[in-house]
Amino acid sequence: xxxxQGGGWGGIFSxxxxxxTIEWYVDNLIAxxxxxxxxxxxxxxxxxxxxxxxxxxxxxxxxxxxxxxxxDVARAVMENAALQLQEKLTELKDHGIEFxxxxxxxxxxxxxIWPRIISDATGLKLIIGDSYAGAKGAAMLxxxxxxxxxxxxxxxxxxxxxxxx
Numbered sequence: 001x002x003x004x005q006g007g008g009w010g011g012i013f014s015x016x017x018x019x020x021t022i023e024w025y026v027d028n029l030i031a032x033x034x035x036x037x038x039x040x041x042x043x044x045x046x047x048x049x050x051x052x053x054x055x056x057x058x059x060x061x062x063x064x065x066x067x068x069x070x071x072d073v074a075r076a077v078m079e080n081a082a083l084q085l086q087e088k089l090t091e092l093k094d095h096g097i098e099f100x101x102x103x104x105x106x107x108x109x110x111x112x113i114w115p116r117i118i119s120d121a122t123g124l125k126l127i128i129g130d131s132y133a134g135a136k137g138a139a140m141l142x143x144x145x146x147x148x149x150x151x152x153x154x155x156x157x158x159x160x161x162x163x164x165x
Contacts, residue, residue: 024063048075082121
C-alpha cells in the first residue's frame with residue numbers, strides 16, 4: 001500500500017465467530033423455514049427502527065429465544081454485528097492506526113441495509129467490494145507487473161467501485 005511513499009495503509013480482518021450465531025437467529029426467529037431468508041432478514045431490519053426498540057443481542061454469547069418481533073431481532077442482530085466491528089476498529093485506533101474508510105465484502109456487503117448500519121456505527125465511509133476481492137487484488141497486482149496498470153492507484157481506478165456509503 002506504498003506507505004513508504006505516502007500511500008494509505010491497509011489491513012484485513014473479520015468477525016467470523018458471530019456467523020453461526022447470526023445464522024441461528026435468522027433460521028429460528030427472523031425467517032424460519034423460508035427459502036428467501038436473507039431477503040426477509042434485510043427487509044425486516046430495514047423496516048425496524050434504529051435501536052430495535054431497545055432490544056440488545058450480544059452475538060458473542062450463544063443464541064437464545066427472545067420475545068420480540070422478527071424485525072427488532074433482525075435489526076438488533078445487524079446493529080450488534082456492526083458494534084463488534086467497531087470494537088475491532090477501536091483496538092486498531094488504540095494502537096495509533098487511523099483510517100476513515102473501509103472496503104467490505106461477504107454477506108453483509110450484499111445487503112441493501114447492513115452497509116448503512118455498519119457505516120453509521122463505525123463512522124467509516126464504506127466501499128462495497130465484490131466477493132472475489134482477494135482474487136481481484138491479486139489480478140490487479142499481476143496487471144501492474146505486466147504493465148496493464150501503471151501502479152496500484154491506476155489499477156483501483158480502472159477496476160471501479162460498486163457502491164459507497
